[in-house]
Amino acid sequence: MPDALTQDDLPALALGCAVLGTGGGGDTSVEELAAHLALEACGSVPLLRLDELDPGDLVLPLSMIGAPTVASEMVGSGREAAAVRELAEHTTGRRVAAVMPTEIGGANGLAAVTWAAQLGLPLVDADGMGRAFPELPMVSFHVAGLRSEHLFLADTLDNRAVLQPRDAGWAERWARALCVASGSQALLCDCLLTPADEHAVIPGTVSHARRLGRAIRSADEPLTALVATLGAHLLISGTIDDLARDTHEGFVRGQVTVGGRGSNHGRRVSIDVQNENLVAREDARVLASVPDLITVCDTATAIPLATEALAYGQRVSVLAWPCHPLWRSPEGLAVAGPQAFGYRHPYRPVPHTERHATA
Amino acid sequence: MPDALTQDDLPALALGCAVLGTGGGGDTSVEELAAHLALEACGSVPLLRLDELDPGDLVLPLSMIGAPTVASEMVGSGREAAAVRELAEHTTGRRVAAVMPTEIGGANGLAAVTWAAQLGLPLVDADGMGRAFPELPMVSFHVAGLRSEHLFLADTLDNRAVLQPRDAGWAERWARALCVASGSQALLCDCLLTPADEHAVIPGTVSHARRLGRAIRSADEPLTALVATLGAHLLISGTIDDLARDTHEGFVRGQVTVGGRGSNHGRRVSIDVQNENLVAREDARVLASVPDLITVCDTATAIPLATEALAYGQRVSVLAWPCHPLWRSPEGLAVAGPQAFGYRHPYRPVPHTERHATA
Numbered sequence: 001m002p003d004a005l006t007q008d009d010l011p012a013l014a015l016g017c018a019v020l021g022t023g024g025g026g027d028t029s030v031e032e033l034a035a036h037l038a039l040e041a042c043g044s045v046p047l048l049r050l051d052e053l054d055p056g057d058l059v060l061p062l063s064m065i066g067a068p069t070v071a072s073e074m075v076g077s078g079r080e081a082a083a084v085r086e087l088a089e090h091t092t093g094r095r096v097a098a099v100m101p102t103e104i105g106g107a108n109g110l111a112a113v114t115w116a117a118q119l120g121l122p123l124v125d126a127d128g129m130g131r132a133f134p135e136l137p138m139v140s141f142h143v144a145g146l147r148s149e150h151l152f153l154a155d156t157l158d159n160r161a162v163l164q165p166r167d168a169g170w171a172e173r174w175a176r177a178l179c180v181a182s183g184s185q186a187l188l189c190d191c192l193l194t195p196a197d198e199h200a201v202i203p204g205t206v207s208h209a210r211r212l213g214r215a216i217r218s219a220d221e222p223l224t225a226l227v228a229t230l231g232a233h234l235l236i237s238g239t240i241d242d243l244a245r246d247t248h249e250g251f252v253r254g255q256v257t258v259g260g261r262g263s264n265h266g267r268r269v270s271i272d273v274q275n276e277n278l279v280a281r282e283d284a285r286v287l288a289s290v291p292d293l294i295t296v297c298d299t300a301t302a303i304p305l306a307t308e309a310l311a312y313g314q315r316v317s318v319l320a321w322p323c324h325p326l327w328r329s330p331e332g333l334a335v336a337g338p339q340a341f342g343y344r345h346p347y348r349p350v351p352h353t354e355r356h357a358t359a
Numbered sequence: 360m361p362d363a364l365t366q367d368d369l370p371a372l373a374l375g376c377a378v379l380g381t382g383g384g385g386d387t388s389v390e391e392l393a394a395h396l397a398l399e400a401c402g403s404v405p406l407l408r409l410d411e412l413d414p415g416d417l418v419l420p421l422s423m424i425g426a427p428t429v430a431s432e433m434v435g436s437g438r439e440a441a442a443v444r445e446l447a448e449h450t451t452g453r454r455v456a457a458v459m460p461t462e463i464g465g466a467n468g469l470a471a472v473t474w475a476a477q478l479g480l481p482l483v484d485a486d487g488m489g490r491a492f493p494e495l496p497m498v499s500f501h502v503a504g505l506r507s508e509h510l511f512l513a514d515t516l517d518n519r520a521v522l523q524p525r526d527a528g529w530a531e532r533w534a535r536a537l538c539v540a541s542g543s544q545a546l547l548c549d550c551l552l553t554p555a556d557e558h559a560v561i562p563g564t565v566s567h568a569r570r571l572g573r574a575i576r577s578a579d580e581p582l583t584a585l586v587a588t589l590g591a592h593l594l595i596s597g598t599i600d601d602l603a604r605d606t607h608e609g610f611v612r613g614q615v616t617v618g619g620r621g622s623n624h625g626r627r628v629s630i631d632v633q634n635e636n637l638v639a640r641e642d643a644r645v646l647a648s649v650p651d652l653i654t655v656c657d658t659a660t661a662i663p664l665a666t667e668a669l670a671y672g673q674r675v676s677v678l679a680w681p682c683h684p685l686w687r688s689p690e691g692l693a694v695a696g697p698q699a700f701g702y703r704h705p706y707r708p709v710p711h712t713e714r715h716a717t718a
Contacts, residue, residue, distance in 0.1 A: 159529050164519040174518060177540035181532045 003207070004044040005113055005123065010035050012213030017109035018304040019212050019226065020205070022293050024252075024276030025106015025132030026064070027306045030075065035110055038117035045113055046122035047206060048098060050198045053124075057097035059193040060088060061128055062115050063108045065136065065175060066185040076156050080187035081115035083154035087162055088192060091150055100124035102139060102190065104205040105132025105276070106306065112206075115187075123206060128191075130202035130324040131293050134251060134275035136175055137168035138336040140326055141191040144200035148191035151175055155182035184247075202324050222302035223317055231353045232321035235280055235287050236260050236269040237299050240314045245307065251275055256296070256310055258318055269318055271296070273307050278341055280318060288320035289343070291327035291336040292350040295319050322350050362566070363403040364472055364482065369394050371572030376468035377663040378571050378585065379564070381652050383611075383635030384465015384491030385423070386665045389434065394469055397476035404472055405481035406565060407457060409557045412483075416456035418552040419447060420487055421474050422467040424495065424534060425544040435515050439546035440474035442513035446521055447551060450509055459483035461498060461549065463564040464491025464635070465665065471565075474546075482565060487550075489561035489683040490652050493610060493634035495534055496527035497695040499685055500550040503559035507550035510534055514541035543606075561683050581661035582676055590712045591680035594639055594646050595619050595628040596658050599673045604666065610634055615655070615669055617677055628677055630655070632666050637700055639677060647679035648702070650686035650695040651709040654678050681709050 005013065014032040017025070039045065053059065062081060085096050099119060101112035104127035116123040128139040141148065151163040151171055161178055165171040171190060179186040193200070212229055219225030227234055238260040245254035253274050260267035269287065272279045277294040280287045288294050296305045299317045310316075326332050328349060334340065337347045364372065373391040376384070398404065412418065421440060444455050458478060460471035463486035475482040487498040500507065510522040510530055520537055524530040530549060538545040552559070571588055578584030586593055597619040604613035612633050619626035628646065631638045636653040639646045647653050655664045658676045669675075685691050687708060693699065696706045 157529065158525045159533060160523040161533065162521040166517045170516065170518050173540045174520065174537055177536040178533055181536035 003047040003125070005039070005047055006044045007036055007039045009210055010039070010110070010113070012217055013113070013206070013210045014110055015213035015216050015303065016209030016211065017104060017106055018306060019230070019295050020104050020109065020130070020209055020293070021106030021132045021304065021306060022276045022295050023273060023305070023307040024134060025103055025108055025306075027309060028107050028110050031107040031110040031114065035113045035117070038114040042117045042120065045116045047125045048122045049203070050124050050126055050193075050195050050201060053097055053195040055195055056094070057195060058088065058092065058094050059098045059100050059124055059195070060085060060096045060189050061100045061102040061141070061191060061193060062112060062187060062189055063102035064111060064185060065179050065188050076187070077158065078118065079158060080154040080156065081118050083158065083160050084152045084187055084189050085119055087152040087154070087160055088189060091152070091162055092192065096121070098122045098124050100193065100201070101127040101206065103127060103129045103132050104209055105129060108132070109206070109209055125206045126201040126203045127205045128201060130205050130327070132276050133336055136172040136188070136190050138340070139190065140202055141193065141197070141200045142168050143326055143329070143331045143335050146191055146193075146197060146200050150192075152189040153178055153186050155186040157182065202326065216302045223297060223299060226297065226302045227319060230319065230321045232319040233288075233350060233353065235318040235320055236264055236267060237317040238264055238267070238315070240310060240312055240316060242270070243310055243312055245273070252307055254307070258296070258316055261315070271318065274341065275307070277307070279338070279343065280320060286345050286348065288350050289338050289345065289347060290341060291323040291332060293321050293323055320350050322352055362406040362484070364398070364406055365403045366395055366398045368569055369398070369469070369472070371576055372472070372565075372569045373469050374572030374575050374662065375568030375570065376463060376465055377665065378589070378654055379463050379468065379489070379568055379652070380465030380491045380663065380665060381635045381654050382632060382664070382666040383493060384462055384467055386668060387466050387469050390466040390469040390473065394472045394476070397473040401476045401479065404475045406484045407481045408562070409483050409485055409552075409554050409560060412456055412554040414554055415453070416554060417447065417451065417453050418457045418459050418483055418554070419444060419455045419548050420459045420461040420500070420550060420552060421471060421546060421548055422461035423470060423544060424538050424547050435546070436517065437477065438517060439513040439515065440477050442517065442519050443511045443546055443548050444478055446511040446513070446519055447548060450511070450521055451551065455480070457481045457483050459552065459560070460486040460565065462486060462488045462491050463561075463568055464488060467491070468565070468568055484565045485560040485562045486564045487560060489564050489686070491635050492695055495531040495547070495549050497699070498549065499561055500552065500556070500559045501527050502685055502688070502690045502694050505550055505552075505556060505559050509551075511548040512537055512545050514545040516541065561685065575661045582656060582658060585656065585661045586678060589678065589680045591678040592647075592709060592712065594677040594679055595623055595626060596676040597623055597626070597674070599669060599671055599675060601629070602669055602671050604632070611666055613666070617655070617675055620674070630677065633700065634666070636666070638697070638702065639679060645704050645707065647709050648697050648704065648706060649700055650682040650691060652680050652682055679709050681711055
């Protein structure tokens with residue numbers, strides 16, 4: 001029986017997207033409600049692999065861009081996805097046959113279900129990041145060398161744009177400029193895909209997110225289950241004892257520090273944030289760094305915490321695990337390695353755990 | 360013989376555009392050089408009335424948007440006009456038959472000659488302002504009720520955009536956002552015109568600018584000749600004794616004060632600037648205000664001075680004269696009257712001079 005996403009899948013999917021959000025990608029709770037409404041209307045959204053589509057079909061990867069703190073306060077019009085599809089079909093003269101999340105991590109992974117439901121289209125079980133990243137060029141399409149001739153953008157007020165930037169850097173600058181002008185929130189398709197572009201996506205990430213959420217929800221020891229399902233390293237368990245955040249130019253930037261408890265007493269792990277958790281350090285030593293994934297979870301429930309949901313004194317655990325191999329390629333590191341975020345430290349891959357390596 | 364613009368016309372046209380620039384619209388000197396080069400290559404640019412075109416023809420009104428201080432430092436690629444024409448023709452499926460300045464005042468009035476020459480097209484003897492204004496919605500197309508479905512924008516780096524904003528306010532916000540992201544400089548077509556849109560343009564302004572420049576250049580007493588040709592009021596002659604300018608969010612904002620000399624000793628006229636001269640005041644009394652025109656000239660030569668060319672101690676004269684009747688309509692004042700610029704004073708039209716009224 002072909003796979004599909006139903007309302008029953010949404011709580012697990014929301015948790016999984018939040019885990020892969022690595023602190024960013026926006027709070028999933030509003031998008032979970034929106035997805036419930038959309039699936040209530042349409043029943044379910046078929047979940048397909050890219051190669052199950054017809055060769056002539058267009059796939060519409062979609063993501064909201066902007067500040068996560070704004071996303072949880074400014075609700076969309078519900079017309080953005082139709083606007084972007086219309087721009088894409090009018091510009092190319094071709095039919096859009098499926099939606100794909102550009103960014104599985106955070107609110108965007110979940111919102112893609114809503115967009116697919118609104119358009120009456122299936123969802124491709126893949127995304128362009130395998131996680132969340134703060135900038136447009138940090139996407140597998142770009143790393144794999146796909147050239148996005150047009151970008152399609154719609155805001156919550158029915159403003160629409162077709163952009164033809166000269167390169168990925170200008171795509172980011174122009175889309176970000178429109179997004180900030182529109183209140184730091186807009187829906188974007190930054191690269192149309194075809195079924196031939198399988199090398200340019202991170203496959204299976206929608207069902208992976210659902211699996212992560214199920215592990216958290218069904219286990220007696222949710223943190224242990226999540227660590228095992230992810231193949232993650234537990235960097236520290238403790239309490240948040242320092243927290244600084246600032247929303248500026250469409251980004252949330254800041255730093256969070258976790259002080260160890262119990263056997264970890266005296267240890268302190270600090271995490272740099274630019275929408276997502278970028279680098280985890282203990283003293284001067286880098287424990288984990290982009291493009292590898294770092295997530296802060298509630299220690300008791302393993303519920304992953306978005307940057308804007310963190311609070312002083314919270315009991316949290318910090319997990320880190322390896323990114324998709326595409327991000328460890330020279331092209332991937334150039335786009336989303338430490339240097340791409342302005343850091344000087346060399347990238348040292350978070351090792352695969354034994355369990356994960358043999359899974 | 361049909362009228363045309365040749366290299367011989369450029370010095371006068373540049374002066375006239377600067378007069379109509381009312382301090383803004385950018386310094387004309389760089390654009391005068393560019394127009395010389397363009398006309399050297401193509402000979403001359405035919406100057407037509409809108410009704411001389413075929414009914415099915417499209418007219419491309421063009422203007423650079425951005426900060427004038429940037430415009431005199433960042434030279435275009437020379438490919439912007441072709442890019443905007445291509446976007447317009449691709450989007451509409453129709454042929455562009457002529458160029459028109461969106462803004463006759465300042466650099467844009469002169470640059471339109473270059474764009475027409477580059478595209479091998481005639482120039483329409485009209486514009487959308489009859490002067491210079493700092494914001495996109497302050498254009499006769501908008502006042503006359505034309506709805507711009509698409510905006511076409513190209514920057515100096517070959518980035519291109521087709522915008523579909525919901526209204527004129529969002530057209531301004533989005534185009535300005537891209538312009539600022541591109542270094543405060545971009546070429547824009549904010550409304551395609553047809554020959555049927557004559558009610559929506561300010562007619563004859565290209566030849567009027569040339570006439571003003573000829574008056575300044577040929578007279579023994581240039582200031583007297585300019586005042587007479589404009590039908591202007593001389594508000595004060597004196598020296599600049601206070602000057603504040605700031606470039607921010609794509610605009611030059613500031614204030615300039617002229618202290619009277621000779622028989623005007625003790626008088627002080629101050630002018631508010633937002634790219635253009637907006638309001639002239641003596642003490643608390645408004646002498647002249649947008650949408651009427653206020654220009655600061657060198658007293659000896661009558662050469663009009665752009666905001667960024669003003670300097671402390673300069674001997675200048677301040678002229679004010681009536682705007683086109685379209686700007687005095689309720690629709691015109693709503694768009695470009697004092698309130699549109701955040702002022703509270705009511706609009707009191709600068710009266711027509713006797714000479715002008717009987718001309």
